Amino acid sequence: MKQKELTSRLLHIVGEEGVVLNPADQEPYVNDWLGKAHGRTVAVVRPRNTTEVAAVMRLCHQTHTPVVPQGGNTGMSGGATPDMSGAQVVLSLNRMKRIHDVDPINNTLTADAGVILADIQQAARHVDRYFPLSLGAEGSCTIGGNLATNAGGTGVLRYGNTRDLTLGLEVVLPDGRVWNGLRALRKDNTGYDLKDLFIGSEGSLGIITGVVLKLFAAPAGRVTAWVGAQNLTNIVALLNRLQADCGPRLSAFEMMSAPSLALVTQQLPGHASPLDKTYPYYALIELADTNMSGVQDMLQAGLAVAIEDALIDDCVVAMSEAQSISMWKLREGISMAQVKAGKAVKHDIALPISSLARFAAEADQAVQDDFPGLPIINFGHIGDGNLHYNVLLPLDVAYEDYAKKTADLNKRIHDLVTQFNGSISAEHGVGTLRRDELRRYKSSVEMDLMIAIKRTLDPNQLMNPGKLL
Amino acid sequence: MKQKELTSRLLHIVGEEGVVLNPADQEPYVNDWLGKAHGRTVAVVRPRNTTEVAAVMRLCHQTHTPVVPQGGNTGMSGGATPDMSGAQVVLSLNRMKRIHDVDPINNTLTADAGVILADIQQAARHVDRYFPLSLGAEGSCTIGGNLATNAGGTGVLRYGNTRDLTLGLEVVLPDGRVWNGLRALRKDNTGYDLKDLFIGSEGSLGIITGVVLKLFAAPAGRVTAWVGAQNLTNIVALLNRLQADCGPRLSAFEMMSAPSLALVTQQLPGHASPLDKTYPYYALIELADTNMSGVQDMLQAGLAVAIEDALIDDCVVAMSEAQSISMWKLREGISMAQVKAGKAVKHDIALPISSLARFAAEADQAVQDDFPGLPIINFGHIGDGNLHYNVLLPLDVAYEDYAKKTADLNKRIHDLVTQFNGSISAEHGVGTLRRDELRRYKSSVEMDLMIAIKRTLDPNQLMNPGKLL
Known part of the structure; x- marks a missing residue:
């Protein structure tokens, strides 16, 4: 079908406001927010309801038009960006807001x-x-x-x-x-x-x-604490104790290494460590409950015992919501601080929590052996076994060197993750970013099963081609 | 392939102890524990590990032999019983216990x-x-x-x-x-x-x-309470309040109607109601926490307010583990009491919790209109929206009448469940028991998707034929 006929039929289904044809207006839909993925599209289609989505999909099915679904376009893996062919329709759900x-x-x-x-x-x-x-x-x-x-x-x-x-x-x-x-x-x-x-x-x-x-x-409140420790083994041991003692009250347990905190305090004005001294690892801990009576005491008592047992070296419990917010800002500031400091080679990985410390020791050693001098920014949701294990390259690194180092570092880290029975994409998904690596790390049985399911549900291979599989 | 050759090859894979050929020894594997489902088998195969399971499955695949997987054989829907053909292999996992x-x-x-x-x-x-x-x-x-x-x-x-x-x-x-x-x-x-x-x-x-x-x-303990209320609306309102106030401490919220409790106290010696008077509905409530400090007070305070607000009429909080166990025995005794009292036509259904009271009112009316005089035994995990909504027939009901009443009642209740966007099998599964009803209540799109997946993963239709789909 000619492009003109396709767009005219799309207009018929969703109306003028539902089709974006002007290339300038298409910009926000064909590039990802990281500025890494770029594409072109026949048309951006924005249906208002399920009936319109169904009509668009029937049309694309009849005309063998590939479709790229898109939500807020905030993905990290290029999964919502069309390819450069200009043959794909971007189907945005951003008018379906009820x-x-x-x-x-x-x-x-x-x-x-x-x-x-x-x-x-x-x-x-x-x-x-x-x-x-x-x-x-x-x-x-x-x-x-x-x-x-x-x-x-x-x-x-x-x-x-x-x-x-x-x-x-x-x-x-x-x-x-x-x-x-x-x-x-x-x-x-x-x-x-x-x-x-x-x-x-x-x-x-x-x-x-x-x-x-x-x-x-709805939780009635929260108590937040910041702790410093000598190593990741101790941070994990503290996590484990608090899980046993506090049960589901433990609503967050985030980790950041000394270089991660240093990066934030150096790069972002108004961000300071809550502790006087520096320690190799920090954790941000939060308890929340429908009834907060006794919860702050519970956290303080648990941390006091952890200091006595030399699991942690120092800690501070937030005495106000403002202090809680400051602690969270340190954790949330890491992404922005990385952007300011250089180009980060990123790994969004998950491991069994009992393997986290051994993994990090081996990974740190491997990075220092193979890529001497590069700072390691290791942080993440370690309560879920999820590390954002990133390596910083200088701001002025040449593109070719950046591309090669990225590929080499990804392979080094992801090989090690696989040895420890971990995941090479804990929460960011596969998209185009990890698609080739998926084949490397998944068993052939698992790939066969996924491909069989894809062929069954999407026999014409029109749904988000080139992503994931 | 001849039956003899198949069994000889099975014996080769799993050894003498791994194959049950004697019909008397096969009995526990070819009948379900409810005494409702009966079948025959070529052989019961009991592999010791995954490698042996894989070898058995390769053989069954090559020889087009249908396979019925079986665990503890305690299912409620006939899903683990072979058919009467004698052509199916029962593959029991009961030696894989590591x-x-x-x-x-x-x-x-x-x-x-x-x-x-x-x-x-x-x-x-x-x-x-x-x-x-x-x-x-x-x-x-x-x-x-x-x-x-x-x-x-x-x-x-x-x-x-x-x-x-x-x-x-x-x-x-x-x-x-x-x-x-x-x-x-x-x-x-x-x-x-x-x-x-x-x-x-x-x-x-x-x-x-x-x-x-x-x-x-591990929870450090539990507090159990028993309450009586005038109607299901109030029981649901109490559930909702306790969820909001106690958060994840609320570890059980079970309901039973007055006829359900009466059945237990009448049929089972040593079972008595914890309350002096009778009420239309009862709930068994449990809170558990890693730290039990203040938990009993929390439950008592919540129930006191519920009495003040006339949500419930009476309550008792267990003061010992023995009292907790007595309360749970009333709930757990319902199945046995039903067996003693007659033949129960059972429904394992789920509904949105906000629709439970309206559903029960309409269902009770429908049963009384269409099947006057039959006692309704309504109980279940209402914290999950899951009712075991059963209707008792007399012990001496004739088989033909039982079969017809079962079919008629199932249709009456399941039609109503579907009107309320509920599920006709909340936790017992489909097996052979609900297989025909599935087609009645699922959309054709959903049936098509399930059948497509089945054909993709089991193209020769050898896995548990006649169950579920």
């Missing part, structure tokens, strides 16, 4: 896929409930994108990934049929778990158009 | 699929951790069976279903290939969620041979 139902008795919220994550958090707060998914991009990412990538973030330790927060889905299949799986049930054992097949499939099996999410009791 | 690893730092346990659930609970306790899956059959069901049916039970409110407790799986595919997905990771976004496709698939896609399970902090 929250259909908030049910505080069933503790569920039903929404369109295009709703901004922060708006969902807000709607939950409005009925005195809590939606725990939280990440840096929450002001612009959509819940549909969170679902497509099974987003993680800072709430995973207590509440799980996006997958764990989801009860039901609505999905438009590649041929335009609609699967209505919008169930608001805690139990349903009537067949295969289709929902979890679409969650984390990065738009390669269908378009998620709606969701039923779990809501939780 | 717990390979218990990791209290990573909070994980790795085990063979044939390990008894109670042994997994015990292994967790041994390292001061908690594995929360708990159900009546825990002394004889296997974790593999729990996975194949996504078992629920009494711990779902706080910890989720079996699916939510699982990090990794090992599966032998229908052609004998082994998928090693035994990952002990909290985060892993590297492709499709294969694990959740096998969980709950009732042995129709492959044989689950191994699992990595999540462990949790």
Whole structure:
């Protein structure tokens, strides 16, 4: 089909406001926010509802037009950017923004896929409930994108990934049929778990158009602490103790190495360490509960014992919400500090928590052997076994050297991750960024199973081609 | 292939002890424990490890022999019983009983699929951790069976279903290939969620041979209470309040109607109501925490306010573990009391919690209109929206009348469940029991997706034929 006929039929389905044809207006849809992925498109299509998504998908199915689904376009792995062919349609969900139902008795919220994550958090707060998914991009990412990538973030330790927060889905299949799986049930054992097949499939099996999410009791407050320790083994031991003593009150346990903290305090004005001395590793700890009586005492007592036992060297418990916020700013500032300091070669990896310290020791040694002098920025959600294990290159590194070092470092680190039975993409997904590496690290049986499922659900290979698989 | 050649090759793979050929010895494998499902088999095969399972599956694949996987054979829906053809092999996992690893730092346990659930609970306790899956059959069901049916039970409110407790799986595919997905990771976004496709698939896609399970902090104790209320609306309102006030401490919220309690106290000696008067509905409530300081006060205060607000009419908080156990015996005694009283037509259903009261009112009316005089035994895990909504027939009901009433009642109740967007099998699965009903209540799109997945993973349709789909 000619491009002109395709766009005219798209216009017929979604109207003038629903199709972006002007190349300047297409810019925000065909480049990713990191500035790394760039593409072209026949048209950006922005349906208003599931019926329109279904009609667009039927058209693309009939005309063999490849489709790139897109939410808030805040991904880290290039999964929502079209290729350079100009033959792909970008299907943006950003006009599907309705929250259909908030049910505080069933503790569920039903929404369109295009709703901004922060708006969902807000709607939950409005009925005195809590939606725990939280990440840096929450002001612009959509819940549909969170679902497509099974987003993680800072709430995973207590509440799980996006997958764990989801009860039901609505999905438009590649041929335009609609699967209505919008169930608001805690139990349903009537067949295969289709929902979890679409969650984390990065738009390669269908378009998620709606969701039923779990809501939780709103915490009455939080207590935040900052600790310094000599090594990662001790940080993990503290995590383990607090998990046993505090149970689900432990709502965050974030780690940062000394160079990570130094980078933040050096690069970002107004950011200072809460402790007088420096230590090789730090942890940011948070307890939250529906009833905060005794919770601060519990954390202080646990940390006092940890100091007595020489697990940690020093600690400070925030005495105000302002102090809590300052501590979180140190953790959240790392990404920006990295950007200011140079080019970071990044690894978003997960390991069994019991292997974290041994992995980091071997990885640090390997980086120093093979790439002497490069600073290692090791931080992350270690309560989930998730490290952002990054290596800094200077700001003025040449492009060719950057590309080669990135590939070499990725291989070095990901080989080691695989030795320790870890994951080479803990929360950022595969997209185009890790697609080739996937083949290297997955077993052939697992690749065969994934490809078989892809062929079954998307036989014409029109859904987000070149991503994930 | 002749039956004799098949058994000789099976004997070659698993040895004399691994094949049961004597019909008398086969009895426990070809009948279900409810006495409802009966079948015949070529041979019961009991491999010792994954390599043997793989060899058996390769042989069955080559010889087009259908396979019925079986764990502890404690299912409620006939999903583990061979048909009457005598052509199916029963593949029992009951010799695969090794717990390979218990990791209290990573909070994980790795085990063979044939390990008894109670042994997994015990292994967790041994390292001061908690594995929360708990159900009546825990002394004889296997974790593999729990996975194949996504078992629920009494711990779902706080910890989720079996699916939510699982990090990794090992599966032998229908052609004998082994998928090693035994990952002990909290985060892993590297492709499709294969694990959740096998969980709950009732042995129709492959044989689950191994699992990595999540462990949790061991609770330091529990507080149990029993309340009486005028209606289900109030019971649900109390549930909702306690969820908001107590957060994850609320570890159980079970409901039983007045006829359910009366049945237990009448049929089972030594079972008495904890309250002086009778009320239309009762709830059994439990709080548990890693630190029990203030927890009993919290429950007592919450119930006092509920009495003041006339949500509930009376309550008693257990003052000893013995009192807790007595309360739980009333809840657990319902199944046995039903057996003694007559034939129960059972429904294992789930509804949005906000619809429970309206559903029960309409269902009670419908049963009384269409089947006057039959007692309704309504009880269940209402914290999960899961009702066991049963109707008693007299002990001496004729078989033909029983069969017809069962079919009519099932249709009446399940039609209503579907109107309320509920599930016709909350935790017991589909098996042969609900297979025909599945087609009635699922959309054609959902049936098509499930059948497409089945055809992809089991193209020769050899895995547990006649079950689920």
